[in-house]
Amino acid sequence: METQEHMVEIGPLCEQVLVTLNLGVIVVDQSLRVLEWNDWMSRHSGIARDTALHRPVLELFPGLSGTRFEAAIQQALLLHQPAILTGSLNRNPLPLYANPANKHDRLHQAIQILPLRHSSEQHFCVIQVSDVSAAFEREAALRRQATLLNDSLQAQSRLMQELEQHNDLLDLQVRERTAQLEELARHLQDVTEAEKSQLARELHDELGSILTAARIDVSWSARKLGDSVPEIQDKLQRVLNNLSEAIQMKRRIIDGMRPTLLTQFGLVEALEFAAGEMADVNGWQLGLDLDAKAQHLPEDISLALFRVAQEALTNAAKYAQATRVDLLLQLDPDEIWFTVADNGVGMTEEARNTPRTHGILGMRQRIVARGGDFELVSVPGKGTRVEVRLPLAAGSGVAPTATPAPEH
Ligand SMILES: Nc1ncnc2c1ncn2[C@@H]1O[C@H](COP(=O)(O)OP(=O)(O)O)[C@@H](O)[C@H]1O
Numbered sequence: 230m231e232t233q234e235h236m237v238e239i240g241p242l243c244e245q246v247l248v249t250l251n252l253g254v255i256v257v258d259q260s261l262r263v264l265e266w267n268d269w270m271s272r273h274s275g276i277a278r279d280t281a282l283h284r285p286v287l288e289l290f291p292g293l294s295g296t297r298f299e300a301a302i303q304q305a306l307l308l309h310q311p312a313i314l315t316g317s318l319n320r321n322p323l324p325l326y327a328n329p330a331n332k333h334d335r336l337h338q339a340i341q342i343l344p345l346r347h348s349s350e351q352h353f354c355v356i357q358v359s360d361v362s363a364a365f366e367r368e369a370a371l372r373r374q375a376t377l378l379n380d381s382l383q384a385q386s387r388l389m390q391e392l393e394q395h396n397d398l399l400d401l402q403v404r405e406r407t408a409q410l411e412e413l414a415r416h417l418q419d420v421t422e423a424e425k426s427q428l429a430r431e432l433h434d435e436l437g438s439i440l441t442a443a444r445i446d447v448s449w450s451a452r453k454l455g456d457s458v459p460e461i462q463d464k465l466q467r468v469l470n471n472l473s474e475a476i477q478m479k480r481r482i483i484d485g486m487r488p489t490l491l492t493q494f495g496l497v498e499a500l501e502f503a504a505g506e507m508a509d510v511n512g513w514q515l516g517l518d519l520d521a522k523a524q525h526l527p528e529d530i531s532l533a534l535f536r537v538a539q540e541a542l543t544n545a546a547k548y549a550q551a552t553r554v555d556l557l558l559q560l561d562p563d564e565i566w567f568t569v570a571d572n573g574v575g576m577t578e579e580a581r582n583t584p585r586t587h588g589i590l591g592m593r594q595r596i597v598a599r600g601g602d603f604e605l606v607s608v609p610g611k612g613t614r615v616e617v618r619l620p621l622a623a624g625s626g627v628a629p630t631a632t633p634a635p636e637h
């Protein structure tokens with residue numbers, strides 16, 4: 230009795246549960262007729278419970294004949310095997326809508342088909358439908374975001390690539406400009422050297438002969454005059470002295486413009502002479518280690534090295550307060566190493582950071598323009614060293630020096 234009472238109460242309760250469920254529930258029998266069609270199904274299919282009951286489910290959803298949906302129901306009824314129809318494989322098979330009057334937004338569905346065995350003869354099947362639109366939307370939104378993210382990453386990587394290309398281009402331009410500037414500097418130095426050489430020749434040929442002729446004439450006149458007019462004799466002697474000084478000055482100027490030493494005696498002897506003279510004047514102890522093979526270097530290389538030596542020695546004399554200066558010249562088959570080092574006070578921080586150091590810049594330019602390396606190493610209190618490396622074209626180490634300069 231008690232059990233019966235209980236069962237009587239559970240019927241309406243089940244119905245209420247079915248109405249309240251936020252799930253679609255369809256129960257069909259072996260001939261696929263609908264035995265249960267809950268409220269949710271009516272709401273989303275637009276087919277009322279009364280219309281649906283006792284009709285074959287494939288009549289209500291004619292589009293589903295022969296589909297995986299029908300096969301899954303048959304499988305549950307005959308083989309008692311459950312099935313799940315996922316969105317990705319069976320895209321929303323039932324014509325269910327949020328609002329069936331407006332058939333635009335078909336619900337995204339997850340469908341479970343479950344066998345229900347009442348007795349050995351009577352088999353049923355429960356079709357359970359849930360609305361996964363919200364999850365689907367979330368997934369779609371996530372996918373959209375992932376795509377956006379991917380796009381922006383790709384855009385960023387494209388931008389980085391462009392930036393790198395731009396940088397490479399700038400690098401190339403800087404290298405090209407630097408090469409052009411070096412070429413220009415070399416050209417200007419060559420032009421300057423050629424002009425100095427031309428001027429030196431003119432000073433020697435023109436001014437030299439005028440001064441010499443004047444001295445010969447004046448000294449002839451002085452001899453002729455004898456002691457007869459001592460005041461004039463005195464004046465003539467002063468003119469002669471002035472002329473001698475002018476001739477010497479002309480020689481010094483020519484020497485500065487075109488290192489006659491270099492063209493007459495070659496690099497090694499010119500360096501020995503120039504450094505020796507400076508050492509005498511400044512009281513330096515002089516260390517010379519000059520490779521004799523360097524005597525016959527090409528003219529432009531000899532001149533570049535000689536000019537570097539002149540500037541480095543002049544700087545040592547002007548600023549270093551050194552007691553010792555060393556020159557080292559070493560010739561390898563394909564390069565030259567040249568060093569001028571003093572043991573003086575070294576460069577001050579201020580001097581090192583001064584941008585307008587034309588002497589040092591000039592040395593650097595001469596070397597770099599010929600494809601070499603220039604380095605200035607200076608430690609306060611420990612002296613200054615100019616270091617040069619110049620590449621030699623094959624065979625240039627034995628090339629003869631330039632034609633001898635005219636005498637003056
Ligand atoms: N051997 C050296 N010892 C100490 N200071 C030096 C030496 N050589 C150069 N300097 C410093 O570096 C500066 C720049 O030298 P440089 O470019 O030759 O220009 P400038 O000789 O016309 O001043 C000098 O003014 C000096 O202060």
Ligand SMILES: [Mg+2]
Pocket residue numbers: 540543544588589
């Ligand atoms: Mg200088």
